[in-house]
Amino acid sequence: MPEIKVVNMAGAEVGSMTLSDAVFAADVKEAVLHTAVKSYLANQRQGTQSTLTRSEVSGGGKKPWRQKGTGRARQGSTRSPQWTHGGIALGPKPRKYTVKMNKKVKRLAMLGALSAKVAGNEMIVVDSIAAAEYKTKVMADMLKAIGANGKTLVVLPEADAKVIGSLSNIPGVKTTLSNTLNVYDILNCSTFVAAKAAVEKIEEVYAK
Numbered sequence: 001m002p003e004i005k006v007v008n009m010a011g012a013e014v015g016s017m018t019l020s021d022a023v024f025a026a027d028v029k030e031a032v033l034h035t036a037v038k039s040y041l042a043n044q045r046q047g048t049q050s051t052l053t054r055s056e057v058s059g060g061g062k063k064p065w066r067q068k069g070t071g072r073a074r075q076g077s078t079r080s081p082q083w084t085h086g087g088i089a090l091g092p093k094p095r096k097y098t099v100k101m102n103k104k105v106k107r108l109a110m111l112g113a114l115s116a117k118v119a120g121n122e123m124i125v126v127d128s129i130a131a132a133e134y135k136t137k138v139m140a141d142m143l144k145a146i147g148a149n150g151k152t153l154v155v156l157p158e159a160d161a162k163v164i165g166s167l168s169n170i171p172g173v174k175t176t177l178s179n180t181l182n183v184y185d186i187l188n189c190s191t192f193v194a195a196k197a198a199v200e201k202i203e204e205v206y207a208k
Contacts, residue, residue, distance in 0.1 A: 011145030036109035051091030
């Protein structure tokens with residue numbers, strides 16, 4: 001079982017934690033992670049883009065000139081795609097970009113993402129993350145003290161408005177809860193910071 005040290009908000013080591021093999025030492029399958037990321041990004045798309053076809057553009061009901069005898073190409077409407085202010089040919093229409101994944105694949109992807117962070121020494125466990133007031137400096141000092149560099153994902157066991165509000169002003173830092181964690185956010189950060197209670201909740205759900 002992987003062992004990871006537990007630090008406090010000042011960066012001092014206050015103990016260690018034995019992580020579950022089932023959750024933090026699982027096989028990392030790149031194909032599954034790729035599918036999970038693709039699914040997440042595709043599902044963020046609203047798919048509401050829409051262009052007007054020649055039948056939907058207003059006007060153009062009258063034939064611009066007679067069929068023969070003008071020396072010009074025949075035209076049936078001024079709303080054909082080749083005309084200025086005409087309709088769009090083969091343009092985008094509202095559609096769903098959803099990429100579905102079954103539960104087993106989602107689970108494999110989550111376990112692989114968490115295990116990759118532990119294997120890459122990119123996971124930091126903090127005994128408790130709390131804030132007495134809305135103070136960005138307190139959270140910034142904590143991240144510096146524990147060695148969180150680059151893009152950082154902070155995982156909390158439950159919503160704490162003061163902690164979330166204080167972290168929201170720091171560039172490159174994202175906050176999430178243990179029950180809303182997703183594969184894309186885990187892989188998209190260079191440092192995975194989790195409260196000890198959040199790690200326990202993650203193991204409670206995925207170690208079954």
